[in-house]
Every structure is written in structure tokens, then in C-alpha cells.
Amino acid sequence: METKVKVKPEKIQQKKLKNVGKSKAFKKALRSWQLYLFVSLAFLYFLIFSYLPMYGVSIAFKDYIPSEGILGSPWVGLKHFNRFFDSYYFWDLIKNTIGINLYSLIVGFPLPIILALALNEAKNEKFKKFTQTVTYAPNFISVVVMCGMVISFLAPTTGIINHFVEALGFERIAFMTDPKWFKTIYVMSGVWQGTGWASVIYLAALSGVDPALHEAAKIDGATRIQRIIHIDIPAILPTIMIVLIMNVGSLMGMGHEKMLLLQNPLNLESSNVIATFVYQQGLIDGQYSFAAAVGLFNSVINSVLLIAVNKFSRKLSEVSLW
Structure with missing residues (x-):
């Protein structure tokens, strides 16, 4: 015998409202794509020049050897x-x-x-x-x-x-x-x-x-x-x-x-x-x-x-x- 799981109507309504909200937000963002383009340039600037270089901080915990690179250098902790x-x-x-x-x-x-x-x-x-x-x-x-x-x-x-x-x-x-x-x-x-x-x-x-x-x-x-x-x-x-x-x-x-x-x-x-x-x-x-x-x-x-x-x-x- 297969048992059917009943889904409450309230949950279905909540899902529909959430999907409608997402689609509205996407359409709103699409209408203002120029603004998001400007923001994305600033985001990329900080990502590339401020956040990605943070990976290099790991050499503080290593005996960094340029020829071995960051990954190849031995770990020395503190x-x-x-x-x-x-x-x-x-x-x-x-x-x-x-x-x-x-x-x-x-x-x-x-x-x-x-x-x-x-x-x-x-x-x-x-x-x-x-x-x-x-x-x-x-x-x-x-x-x-x-x-x-x-x-x-x-x-x-x-x-x-x-x-x-x-x-x-x-x-x-x-x-x-x-x-x-x-x-x-x-x-x-x-x-x-x-x-x-x-x-x-x-x-x-x-x-x-x-x-x-x-x-x-x-x-x-x-x-x-x-x-x-x-x-x-x-x-x-x-x-x-x-x-x-x-x-x-x-x-x-x-x-x-x-x-x-x-x-x-x-x-x-x-x-x-x-x-x-x-x-x-x-x-x-x-x-x-x-x-x-x-x-x-x-x-x-x-x-x-x-x-x-x-x-x-x-x-x-x-x-x-x-």
C-alpha cells in the first residue's frame, strides 16, 4: 500500500509567494542592470585586489621558499x-x-x-x-x-x-x-x-x-x-x-x-x-x-x-x- 503525504495548503501558498517574490526581485534587478554593472566593478576590484591576496597571508605560518611556492613551502606554525x-x-x-x-x-x-x-x-x-x-x-x-x-x-x-x-x-x-x-x-x-x-x-x-x-x-x-x-x-x-x-x-x-x-x-x-x-x-x-x-x-x-x-x-x- 502506498501512503500519500498530504501537503498543507498553507505551505503550498507560502512556496508560491516565495517564488513570486524571487521572480519580482529578479525582474527588478534586470530593469536596473546598469546600476548592478557599476556595483559589480567595485565588487570585482575589492575581490581581486583585497580578498584574493589574503591567501598569501598563509606564508606567515610557513618557511616561504620562492622556488617552492606557497603550497610547497614547509609549514612551521607560530x-x-x-x-x-x-x-x-x-x-x-x-x-x-x-x-x-x-x-x-x-x-x-x-x-x-x-x-x-x-x-x-x-x-x-x-x-x-x-x-x-x-x-x-x-x-x-x-x-x-x-x-x-x-x-x-x-x-x-x-x-x-x-x-x-x-x-x-x-x-x-x-x-x-x-x-x-x-x-x-x-x-x-x-x-x-x-x-x-x-x-x-x-x-x-x-x-x-x-x-x-x-x-x-x-x-x-x-x-x-x-x-x-x-x-x-x-x-x-x-x-x-x-x-x-x-x-x-x-x-x-x-x-x-x-x-x-x-x-x-x-x-x-x-x-x-x-x-x-x-x-x-x-x-x-x-x-x-x-x-x-x-x-x-x-x-x-x-x-x-x-x-x-x-x-x-x-x-x-x-x-x-x-
């Missing part, structure tokens, strides 16, 4: 990580990397906000445009040229800064060869180059503030400072939090280009960071697996910081990246 953690330079690299980045964050993060608030309050359009041009211009100077300018300005004998120091009655200072000055030089040159451009995002956020709020505050007798504190800053607070999350998330991620250009054997004590160490070990000394392990460690720390700060921001201000 050997390179342990070597890095046990090395005498481990804490120096961590201290320099975190120290310079924290210095940059403390000094460089509030300045674009202050500049944007000041420019937003400027009433003279000519002065405002002139100030914007002057502060934005350094961003378009290449890192190589900027570092050359810094080295020239700070030269012990011919540098303009040392001319001023001598004119004030002090002895000339060898800024670029003194490890004590390196962090300040690195951070301040970055502030000079990036503050104007970084203020653009805050100016854009401030442009969305309703002028009626300022008018109402003026009628109530609020001063300019009070209006900035109680109207402008709350309006750009979500933008501030997003930028802060991204900055903290890249606390360990420092580019090696500028660091290498300003670095010399005499200031190595302060200028040797994880990025320059990876460059030295990987590209110059050819220790590919060891350099990959150090770089992976750096990326993991950045990821942990990003997730932690994002979660903290979401709980504190309900603003987060995701």
Missing part, C-alpha cells in the same frame, strides 16, 4: 610569531608605533574640528576662502617633497628654523639627528599637511545645520560660544565619532613612506616602527615569512581595536560603523 614576540626589539617597536600614533591622534584629531568651527563662524567670505586655500594647499604636496622641505627647514647650518633659534639667542639644534625631536617633527608635519583637508568633512556636516536654530538661540540671548557648544558640536558629533573610530582602528597602521624618508641611523631609536621593520625584513632582507607574520600581527591588533572602539561608541552614543 614559529615566526614567537620569534617576533621574544625579540629584544619587540617592545621598542610597539612603543614607537603606539607612541607616534597616539601623539598624532591627540594633537591632530581636534584641530580639524576647531578649524571647521572657526571657518563656519567666519562672516567675511574673502577671508574664509583665502584661509581655506592656505590650509588645504599642503595636502596636495607629495610626501617626498614635504619630507624634503622638512629636512631643509630643520638643517643645523642652513635651515630657516635654526636661523630663528639662533636669532633668539639659543644654540642651533640638530633636529633630524636627535631622537627626542623625531616624534614631534613627524606629528607636526602631518598636522600642517592634513589639518585643512581633514576639516572639509566637518564643514560639510556643519552646512547641514538649520540656520533657524542659530536665530532662535540668538533671540534667547545665547553667545557665539554657547551656540557652537550647544548647536554646532552636537550636529557634527556623529561625524566626529565615525572619524574617531576609523582613526583609533588604524592606531597601529602607520605608513612607512614618510617614516623612511625622515629616518636616519641617528634617530632610529624613535623612528623604527612596525611598518618600517616589516619593510626592512621583507623587501630588503628577504625574510618574507617573518615580515608577513609581523604584518599579520599588526593587522589583527588594528582589527581588534576597530571592533572594540566601534562597540564602545555604539553603546555610548549610538553612533557606529556597523
Whole structure:
């Protein structure tokens, strides 16, 4: 005897509705194929240049031999990580990397906000445009040229800064060869180059503030400072939090280009960071697996910081990246 399985009418109806929903979504996507084509290009870009190369991270767990390839190289597990953690330079690299980045964050993060608030309050359009041009211009100077300018300005004998120091009655200072000055030089040159451009995002956020709020505050007798504190800053607070999350998330991620250009054997004590160490070990000394392990460690720390700060921001201000 064959037993027939009865299917409930409700389930049949649900299946039909699901199929209709799928067909509608497909037709909708087909009508907007141009938009999906543009999205697919961006998707392919990240897939090819960001995700597929992640396979190469596996050499951090191998003794990579170029002639054998990634698959043929012997697996060594955490050997390179342990070597890095046990090395005498481990804490120096961590201290320099975190120290310079924290210095940059403390000094460089509030300045674009202050500049944007000041420019937003400027009433003279000519002065405002002139100030914007002057502060934005350094961003378009290449890192190589900027570092050359810094080295020239700070030269012990011919540098303009040392001319001023001598004119004030002090002895000339060898800024670029003194490890004590390196962090300040690195951070301040970055502030000079990036503050104007970084203020653009805050100016854009401030442009969305309703002028009626300022008018109402003026009628109530609020001063300019009070209006900035109680109207402008709350309006750009979500933008501030997003930028802060991204900055903290890249606390360990420092580019090696500028660091290498300003670095010399005499200031190595302060200028040797994880990025320059990876460059030295990987590209110059050819220790590919060891350099990959150090770089992976750096990326993991950045990821942990990003997730932690994002979660903290979401709980504190309900603003987060995701």
C-alpha cells in the first residue's frame, strides 16, 4: 500500500509567494542592470585586489621558499610569531608605533574640528576662502617633497628654523639627528599637511545645520560660544565619532613612506616602527615569512581595536560603523 503525504495548503501558498517574490526581485534587478554593472566593478576590484591576496597571508605560518611556492613551502606554525614576540626589539617597536600614533591622534584629531568651527563662524567670505586655500594647499604636496622641505627647514647650518633659534639667542639644534625631536617633527608635519583637508568633512556636516536654530538661540540671548557648544558640536558629533573610530582602528597602521624618508641611523631609536621593520625584513632582507607574520600581527591588533572602539561608541552614543 502506498501512503500519500498530504501537503498543507498553507505551505503550498507560502512556496508560491516565495517564488513570486524571487521572480519580482529578479525582474527588478534586470530593469536596473546598469546600476548592478557599476556595483559589480567595485565588487570585482575589492575581490581581486583585497580578498584574493589574503591567501598569501598563509606564508606567515610557513618557511616561504620562492622556488617552492606557497603550497610547497614547509609549514612551521607560530614559529615566526614567537620569534617576533621574544625579540629584544619587540617592545621598542610597539612603543614607537603606539607612541607616534597616539601623539598624532591627540594633537591632530581636534584641530580639524576647531578649524571647521572657526571657518563656519567666519562672516567675511574673502577671508574664509583665502584661509581655506592656505590650509588645504599642503595636502596636495607629495610626501617626498614635504619630507624634503622638512629636512631643509630643520638643517643645523642652513635651515630657516635654526636661523630663528639662533636669532633668539639659543644654540642651533640638530633636529633630524636627535631622537627626542623625531616624534614631534613627524606629528607636526602631518598636522600642517592634513589639518585643512581633514576639516572639509566637518564643514560639510556643519552646512547641514538649520540656520533657524542659530536665530532662535540668538533671540534667547545665547553667545557665539554657547551656540557652537550647544548647536554646532552636537550636529557634527556623529561625524566626529565615525572619524574617531576609523582613526583609533588604524592606531597601529602607520605608513612607512614618510617614516623612511625622515629616518636616519641617528634617530632610529624613535623612528623604527612596525611598518618600517616589516619593510626592512621583507623587501630588503628577504625574510618574507617573518615580515608577513609581523604584518599579520599588526593587522589583527588594528582589527581588534576597530571592533572594540566601534562597540564602545555604539553603546555610548549610538553612533557606529556597523
